[in-house]
Amino acid sequence: MSPVVQFWLLIIVLAVGTWSMRSWPIILHGRVPHPPWLERVLRHVPVAALTALVVPGALYLHERSTYSFAPARTIAAVIALVVAWRTKNTLATLAVGMAALWVAQWALGALG
Amino acid sequence: MRHSVRMSKTRYSFITGAKGVAPILIGVAPFGLVAGAAIRHAGFGLAESTGMSVIVFAGASQIAATTLFGSGAPLWVALCTALIINARMFIYSVSIAPVLAEAPAWARPILGYMLVDQNYAATMTDGRDHDDVDIVWYYVGGGVALWVVWQICSVAGALLGPFIPMSWGLDFAVPLVFLAMLAPAMKDKTAVGVAVVTGVAAAVLVPLLPLQSGLIVAILGGMGFGAWIDRPKAGESR
Numbered sequence: 001m002s003p004v005v006q007f008w009l010l011i012i013v014l015a016v017g018t019w020s021m022r023s024w025p026i027i028l029h030g031r032v033p034h035p036p037w038l039e040r041v042l043r044h045v046p047v048a049a050l051t052a053l054v055v056p057g058a059l060y061l062h063e064r065s066t067y068s069f070a071p072a073r074t075i076a077a078v079i080a081l082v083v084a085w086r087t088k089n090t091l092a093t094l095a096v097g098m099a100a101l102w103v104a105q106w107a108l109g110a111l112g
Numbered sequence: 113m114r115h116s117v118r119m120s121k122t123r124y125s126f127i128t129g130a131k132g133v134a135p136i137l138i139g140v141a142p143f144g145l146v147a148g149a150a151i152r153h154a155g156f157g158l159a160e161s162t163g164m165s166v167i168v169f170a171g172a173s174q175i176a177a178t179t180l181f182g183s184g185a186p187l188w189v190a191l192c193t194a195l196i197i198n199a200r201m202f203i204y205s206v207s208i209a210p211v212l213a214e215a216p217a218w219a220r221p222i223l224g225y226m227l228v229d230q231n232y233a234a235t236m237t238d239g240r241d242h243d244d245v246d247i248v249w250y251y252v253g254g255g256v257a258l259w260v261v262w263q264i265c266s267v268a269g270a271l272l273g274p275f276i277p278m279s280w281g282l283d284f285a286v287p288l289v290f291l292a293m294l295a296p297a298m299k300d301k302t303a304v305g306v307a308v309v310t311g312v313a314a315a316v317l318v319p320l321l322p323l324q325s326g327l328i329v330a331i332l333g334g335m336g337f338g339a340w341i342d343r344p345k346a347g348e349s350r
Contacts, residue, residue: 006187007160014177014194015167022201023224027217029209038206041339044306045207046236048334049200050294051310052327053229056318057287065179067319073284080288084295090135093292094285101284 072104125245129253132234135292139285140171140230140258141265146283147174148269154182161270165263170228172324173197174266197324200331204232208251211235215248223248226255230289237293302341310334 001009058077060067080097087093119127144165151161156178164174173194180190204227212223231254239250298304313333317326 004156004160007154007156007181008163010177010181010187010191010194011160011164011168013191014173017191017195018168018170018173018198018201019221019225021195021198022205022227023221025202025205026209026212026215026224026227027220029213029220034210037339040342041335042207043342044303044335044338045203045331046233047294047297047303047306048310048331048338049204049229050233050237050290050297051307051334052200052314052318052330053233053290054287054294055311055314055330056327057284058291059315060319065176073281076284077287077291080291081295084292088292088296090289090292093295094135094138094288097288097291098281098285101281105281 072101072108075104076100121244121246122249125247125249126253126256128242128245129234129239129250129255130257131253132238132250133230133254133257136230136234136286136289137257137261139283139289140261142283143171143286144262144265145269145272147171147178148266148271150175150178150182151266151270154178158267158270161266162263165266169225169259169262170194170198170201171262176324193324196328200229200328201227203328203331203335204229208232208236211240212248212251214246219248223251223255226252226259228255228258230258231255233290233293237297241296302338305341306334306338309337 054077056062056067057073059069059074061070061073076097079100080093083089083096084093147165148161151157151164164178168174176197177190177194180193181187205224208227212220215223231251234254235247235251239245239247239254242250294307298307310330310333314326314330317329318324320326321329
Protein backbone atom coordinates (compact mmCIF):
# COMPACT_ATOMS: atom_id res chain seq x y z
CA MET A 1 0.00 0.00 0.00
CA SER A 2 1.25 3.47 -0.84
CA PRO A 3 1.47 5.97 2.04
CA VAL A 4 -1.44 7.95 0.60
CA VAL A 5 -3.71 4.88 0.57
CA GLN A 6 -2.55 3.95 4.07
CA PHE A 7 -3.27 7.46 5.31
CA TRP A 8 -6.80 7.41 3.86
CA LEU A 9 -7.36 4.04 5.52
CA LEU A 10 -6.21 5.63 8.80
CA ILE A 11 -8.63 8.53 8.29
CA ILE A 12 -11.60 6.26 7.58
CA VAL A 13 -11.03 3.78 10.43
CA LEU A 14 -10.33 6.64 12.87
CA ALA A 15 -13.52 8.38 11.77
CA VAL A 16 -15.68 5.27 12.20
CA GLY A 17 -14.14 4.43 15.60
CA THR A 18 -14.45 7.99 16.90
CA TRP A 19 -18.00 8.39 15.65
CA SER A 20 -19.00 5.10 17.31
CA MET A 21 -17.59 6.11 20.69
CA ARG A 22 -19.28 9.50 20.70
CA SER A 23 -22.59 8.53 19.12
CA TRP A 24 -23.81 5.17 20.40
CA PRO A 25 -24.60 6.32 23.96
CA ILE A 26 -26.64 9.26 22.56
CA ILE A 27 -28.40 7.01 20.02
CA LEU A 28 -29.24 4.27 22.53
CA HIS A 29 -30.35 6.60 25.33
CA GLY A 30 -33.78 5.59 26.63
CA ARG A 31 -33.51 2.09 25.17
CA VAL A 32 -31.03 0.73 27.72
CA PRO A 33 -31.58 0.81 31.52
CA HIS A 34 -30.04 3.69 33.51
CA PRO A 35 -29.14 2.46 37.02
CA PRO A 36 -28.99 5.03 39.90
CA TRP A 37 -25.25 4.51 40.49
CA LEU A 38 -24.57 5.56 36.88
CA GLU A 39 -26.36 8.85 37.57
CA ARG A 40 -24.10 9.40 40.62
CA VAL A 41 -20.95 8.79 38.59
CA LEU A 42 -22.01 10.87 35.59
CA ARG A 43 -22.99 13.91 37.66
CA HIS A 44 -19.30 14.70 38.08
CA VAL A 45 -18.14 14.25 34.48
CA PRO A 46 -18.30 17.96 33.49
CA VAL A 47 -16.13 19.15 36.40
CA ALA A 48 -13.70 16.21 36.05
CA ALA A 49 -13.39 16.60 32.28
CA LEU A 50 -12.93 20.38 32.42
CA THR A 51 -10.27 20.08 35.12
CA ALA A 52 -8.41 17.38 33.17
CA LEU A 53 -8.43 19.63 30.09
CA VAL A 54 -7.25 22.72 32.02
CA VAL A 55 -4.47 21.42 34.25
CA PRO A 56 -1.96 19.99 31.72
CA GLY A 57 -2.36 23.08 29.51
CA ALA A 58 -1.83 25.34 32.53
CA LEU A 59 1.31 23.57 33.75
CA TYR A 60 3.10 22.28 30.68
CA LEU A 61 4.15 23.20 27.18
CA HIS A 62 3.27 20.23 24.96
CA GLU A 63 5.46 19.96 21.88
CA ARG A 64 6.31 16.87 19.81
CA SER A 65 4.75 14.58 22.45
CA THR A 66 7.00 15.83 25.27
CA TYR A 67 5.78 17.86 28.24
CA SER A 68 7.97 20.54 29.80
CA PHE A 69 7.02 22.65 32.83
CA ALA A 70 6.03 26.16 31.71
CA PRO A 71 6.14 28.62 34.66
CA ALA A 72 4.74 31.53 32.60
CA ARG A 73 1.64 29.45 31.78
CA THR A 74 1.21 28.41 35.41
CA ILE A 75 1.40 32.01 36.66
CA ALA A 76 -1.05 33.17 33.99
CA ALA A 77 -3.44 30.31 34.78
CA VAL A 78 -3.49 31.16 38.51
CA ILE A 79 -4.27 34.81 37.70
CA ALA A 80 -6.97 33.67 35.24
CA LEU A 81 -8.43 31.35 37.89
CA VAL A 82 -8.90 34.30 40.26
CA VAL A 83 -10.56 36.32 37.49
CA ALA A 84 -12.79 33.39 36.49
CA TRP A 85 -13.83 32.81 40.06
CA ARG A 86 -14.51 36.48 40.86
CA THR A 87 -16.15 37.59 37.60
CA LYS A 88 -17.55 34.32 36.16
CA ASN A 89 -16.92 36.00 32.80
CA THR A 90 -15.34 33.99 29.96
CA LEU A 91 -14.06 36.93 27.90
CA ALA A 92 -12.54 38.65 30.94
CA THR A 93 -10.80 35.40 31.92
CA LEU A 94 -9.50 34.93 28.39
CA ALA A 95 -8.27 38.53 28.03
CA VAL A 96 -6.56 38.68 31.43
CA GLY A 97 -5.10 35.18 31.03
CA MET A 98 -3.56 35.87 27.62
CA ALA A 99 -2.20 39.26 28.75
CA ALA A 100 -0.76 37.61 31.88
CA LEU A 101 0.92 34.93 29.73
CA TRP A 102 2.60 37.53 27.50
CA VAL A 103 3.74 39.63 30.49
CA ALA A 104 4.98 36.53 32.35
CA GLN A 105 6.83 35.23 29.27
CA TRP A 106 8.45 38.64 28.80
CA ALA A 107 9.31 39.03 32.51
CA LEU A 108 10.74 35.51 32.87
CA GLY A 109 12.68 36.04 29.64
CA ALA A 110 14.05 39.38 30.91
CA LEU A 111 15.08 37.79 34.23
CA GLY A 112 16.66 34.66 32.85
CA MET B 113 -31.38 38.80 25.93
CA ARG B 114 -34.39 36.50 26.20
CA HIS B 115 -36.14 35.11 23.18
CA SER B 116 -38.94 37.41 22.24
CA VAL B 117 -41.82 37.37 19.80
CA ARG B 118 -39.38 38.54 17.15
CA MET B 119 -37.13 35.48 17.39
CA SER B 120 -38.21 31.84 17.48
CA LYS B 121 -37.02 29.74 20.39
CA THR B 122 -35.12 27.46 17.99
CA ARG B 123 -33.22 30.35 16.47
CA TYR B 124 -32.55 31.95 19.85
CA SER B 125 -31.25 28.63 21.21
CA PHE B 126 -29.00 28.08 18.18
CA ILE B 127 -27.52 31.59 18.47
CA THR B 128 -27.05 31.28 22.24
CA GLY B 129 -25.18 27.99 21.66
CA ALA B 130 -22.95 29.58 19.04
CA LYS B 131 -22.27 32.48 21.45
CA GLY B 132 -21.51 29.95 24.19
CA VAL B 133 -18.56 28.56 22.24
CA ALA B 134 -17.53 31.91 20.65
CA PRO B 135 -14.68 32.64 23.12
CA ILE B 136 -13.32 29.13 22.57
CA LEU B 137 -13.09 29.72 18.82
CA ILE B 138 -10.09 31.97 19.50
CA GLY B 139 -8.32 28.92 20.92
CA VAL B 140 -9.70 26.47 18.34
CA ALA B 141 -8.37 28.54 15.42
CA PRO B 142 -4.62 28.03 16.11
CA PHE B 143 -5.36 24.39 16.92
CA GLY B 144 -6.95 23.96 13.47
CA LEU B 145 -3.98 25.69 11.87
CA VAL B 146 -1.66 23.24 13.61
CA ALA B 147 -3.75 20.27 12.42
CA GLY B 148 -3.61 21.53 8.84
CA ALA B 149 0.10 22.30 9.02
CA ALA B 150 0.81 18.82 10.46
CA ILE B 151 -0.73 17.24 7.35
CA ARG B 152 1.59 19.24 5.10
CA HIS B 153 4.54 18.37 7.28
CA ALA B 154 3.66 14.65 6.99
CA GLY B 155 3.84 14.98 3.21
CA PHE B 156 0.14 15.12 2.33
CA GLY B 157 -2.01 17.85 0.83
CA LEU B 158 -5.27 19.74 0.92
CA ALA B 159 -7.39 16.67 0.03
CA GLU B 160 -6.12 14.67 3.01
CA SER B 161 -6.35 17.70 5.31
CA THR B 162 -9.94 18.47 4.36
CA GLY B 163 -10.95 14.80 4.29
CA MET B 164 -9.58 14.21 7.76
CA SER B 165 -11.06 17.37 9.30
CA VAL B 166 -14.50 16.70 7.81
CA ILE B 167 -14.89 12.99 8.49
CA VAL B 168 -12.92 12.66 11.74
CA PHE B 169 -13.62 16.12 13.28
CA ALA B 170 -11.63 15.52 16.49
CA GLY B 171 -8.63 17.85 16.71
CA ALA B 172 -6.18 16.33 19.16
CA SER B 173 -6.50 12.86 17.61
CA GLN B 174 -6.05 14.27 14.10
CA ILE B 175 -2.78 15.95 15.07
CA ALA B 176 -1.53 12.85 16.93
CA ALA B 177 -2.41 10.41 14.12
CA THR B 178 -0.89 12.66 11.45
CA THR B 179 2.31 13.36 13.36
CA LEU B 180 2.85 9.71 14.28
CA PHE B 181 2.15 8.42 10.78
CA GLY B 182 4.31 11.15 9.27
CA SER B 183 7.23 10.24 11.52
CA GLY B 184 7.13 6.63 10.31
CA ALA B 185 5.08 4.90 13.03
CA PRO B 186 3.10 1.83 11.84
CA LEU B 187 -0.48 2.44 10.78
CA TRP B 188 -1.96 0.57 13.75
CA VAL B 189 0.10 2.57 16.28
CA ALA B 190 -1.09 5.88 14.84
CA LEU B 191 -4.65 4.57 14.79
CA CYS B 192 -4.69 3.17 18.34
CA THR B 193 -3.13 6.35 19.75
CA ALA B 194 -5.75 8.50 18.10
CA LEU B 195 -8.59 6.25 19.26
CA ILE B 196 -7.33 6.27 22.87
CA ILE B 197 -7.17 10.07 22.76
CA ASN B 198 -10.82 10.08 21.65
CA ALA B 199 -12.01 7.54 24.23
CA ARG B 200 -13.00 10.41 26.58
CA MET B 201 -15.76 11.25 24.09
CA PHE B 202 -17.48 8.01 25.06
CA ILE B 203 -17.72 9.31 28.64
CA TYR B 204 -19.03 12.66 27.33
CA SER B 205 -21.60 10.86 25.22
CA VAL B 206 -22.94 8.79 28.14
CA SER B 207 -23.02 11.95 30.25
CA ILE B 208 -24.74 14.24 27.72
CA ALA B 209 -27.25 11.63 26.41
CA PRO B 210 -29.97 12.45 29.02
CA VAL B 211 -29.57 16.18 28.25
CA LEU B 212 -30.16 15.54 24.52
CA ALA B 213 -32.97 13.03 25.15
CA GLU B 214 -35.56 15.20 23.33
CA ALA B 215 -33.73 14.77 20.02
CA PRO B 216 -35.44 12.46 17.49
CA ALA B 217 -33.77 9.17 16.54
CA TRP B 218 -32.76 10.34 13.04
CA ALA B 219 -30.86 13.35 14.45
CA ARG B 220 -28.88 11.49 17.10
CA PRO B 221 -26.10 10.18 14.82
CA ILE B 222 -25.47 13.79 13.72
CA LEU B 223 -25.45 15.03 17.34
CA GLY B 224 -22.84 12.37 18.09
CA TYR B 225 -20.67 13.61 15.24
CA MET B 226 -20.75 17.13 16.75
CA LEU B 227 -19.60 15.97 20.19
CA VAL B 228 -16.23 17.60 20.93
CA ASP B 229 -14.67 18.90 24.17
CA GLN B 230 -15.77 22.50 23.61
CA ASN B 231 -19.37 21.74 22.69
CA TYR B 232 -19.77 19.24 25.51
CA ALA B 233 -18.38 21.70 28.07
CA ALA B 234 -20.47 24.67 26.88
CA THR B 235 -23.71 22.66 26.75
CA MET B 236 -23.23 21.04 30.15
CA THR B 237 -22.35 24.35 31.89
CA ASP B 238 -23.57 27.51 30.12
CA GLY B 239 -26.33 25.71 28.18
CA ARG B 240 -27.90 24.09 31.22
CA ASP B 241 -27.64 27.40 33.14
CA HIS B 242 -29.92 29.02 30.51
CA ASP B 243 -33.44 28.00 31.49
CA ASP B 244 -34.92 29.64 28.37
CA VAL B 245 -33.17 27.65 25.62
CA ASP B 246 -34.02 24.45 23.79
CA ILE B 247 -30.89 22.60 24.85
CA VAL B 248 -30.70 20.42 21.69
CA TRP B 249 -30.63 23.54 19.49
CA TYR B 250 -28.13 25.20 21.85
CA TYR B 251 -25.88 22.15 21.33
CA VAL B 252 -26.38 22.27 17.54
CA GLY B 253 -25.53 26.00 17.47
CA GLY B 254 -22.27 25.39 19.31
CA GLY B 255 -21.47 22.36 17.16
CA VAL B 256 -22.03 24.18 13.86
CA ALA B 257 -19.93 27.19 14.95
CA LEU B 258 -17.06 24.91 16.00
CA TRP B 259 -17.36 22.81 12.83
CA VAL B 260 -17.21 25.81 10.47
CA VAL B 261 -14.23 27.41 12.24
CA TRP B 262 -12.43 24.06 12.43
CA GLN B 263 -12.80 23.41 8.67
CA ILE B 264 -11.72 26.93 7.67
CA CYS B 265 -8.70 26.86 9.99
CA SER B 266 -7.49 23.41 9.00
CA VAL B 267 -7.60 24.41 5.32
CA ALA B 268 -5.76 27.64 6.20
CA GLY B 269 -3.24 25.59 8.19
CA ALA B 270 -2.62 23.25 5.26
CA LEU B 271 -2.04 26.29 3.03
CA LEU B 272 0.05 28.54 5.28
CA GLY B 273 0.92 26.42 8.33
CA PRO B 274 4.67 27.01 8.25
CA PHE B 275 4.17 30.79 8.63
CA ILE B 276 2.15 30.89 11.90
CA PRO B 277 4.15 32.33 14.83
CA MET B 278 3.71 29.82 17.66
CA SER B 279 5.43 32.13 20.17
CA TRP B 280 2.15 34.02 20.64
CA GLY B 281 0.92 31.06 22.67
CA LEU B 282 -2.61 31.33 21.25
CA ASP B 283 -3.14 27.63 22.08
CA PHE B 284 -3.25 28.81 25.72
CA ALA B 285 -6.74 30.19 24.99
CA VAL B 286 -8.09 26.61 25.09
CA PRO B 287 -7.28 25.87 28.78
CA LEU B 288 -8.25 29.46 29.69
CA VAL B 289 -11.76 29.09 28.30
CA PHE B 290 -12.23 25.71 29.96
CA LEU B 291 -11.07 27.36 33.19
CA ALA B 292 -13.71 30.07 32.78
CA MET B 293 -16.36 27.35 32.34
CA LEU B 294 -15.06 25.39 35.30
CA ALA B 295 -15.36 28.22 37.85
CA PRO B 296 -19.19 28.51 37.80
CA ALA B 297 -19.53 24.70 37.60
CA MET B 298 -17.93 24.32 41.04
CA LYS B 299 -21.18 24.75 42.92
CA ASP B 300 -20.51 22.72 46.08
CA LYS B 301 -17.75 21.11 48.16
CA THR B 302 -18.02 17.82 46.26
CA ALA B 303 -17.40 19.60 42.96
CA VAL B 304 -14.30 21.33 44.41
CA GLY B 305 -13.09 17.96 45.70
CA VAL B 306 -13.61 16.35 42.29
CA ALA B 307 -11.65 19.20 40.66
CA VAL B 308 -8.76 18.85 43.13
CA VAL B 309 -8.51 15.05 42.73
CA THR B 310 -8.78 15.24 38.93
CA GLY B 311 -6.33 18.14 38.76
CA VAL B 312 -3.62 16.41 40.79
CA ALA B 313 -4.11 13.18 38.83
CA ALA B 314 -3.92 15.03 35.50
CA ALA B 315 -0.80 16.99 36.54
CA VAL B 316 1.03 13.78 37.47
CA LEU B 317 -0.37 11.28 34.96
CA VAL B 318 -0.71 13.20 31.70
CA PRO B 319 3.06 13.64 31.15
CA LEU B 320 3.74 10.17 32.59
CA LEU B 321 1.33 7.79 30.81
CA PRO B 322 1.63 7.09 27.09
CA LEU B 323 -0.78 8.18 24.36
CA GLN B 324 -2.43 10.91 26.48
CA SER B 325 -4.22 8.13 28.35
CA GLY B 326 -3.48 10.05 31.58
CA LEU B 327 -6.35 12.35 30.62
CA ILE B 328 -8.86 9.49 30.71
CA VAL B 329 -7.45 8.02 33.93
CA ALA B 330 -7.69 11.46 35.60
CA ILE B 331 -11.31 11.95 34.47
CA LEU B 332 -12.27 8.45 35.68
CA GLY B 333 -10.51 9.10 39.00
CA GLY B 334 -12.38 12.37 39.54
CA MET B 335 -15.72 10.74 38.63
CA GLY B 336 -15.06 7.84 40.98
CA PHE B 337 -14.12 10.21 43.81
CA GLY B 338 -17.32 12.22 43.34
CA ALA B 339 -19.48 9.08 43.26
CA TRP B 340 -17.77 7.85 46.42
CA ILE B 341 -18.51 11.15 48.24
CA ASP B 342 -22.14 10.98 47.06
CA ARG B 343 -22.55 7.30 48.01
CA PRO B 344 -25.75 6.42 49.83
CA LYS B 345 -24.94 6.43 53.56
CA ALA B 346 -26.07 3.57 55.82
CA GLY B 347 -29.66 4.03 56.98
CA GLU B 348 -30.32 6.71 54.37
CA SER B 349 -32.81 6.00 51.64
CA ARG B 350 -31.65 6.77 48.14
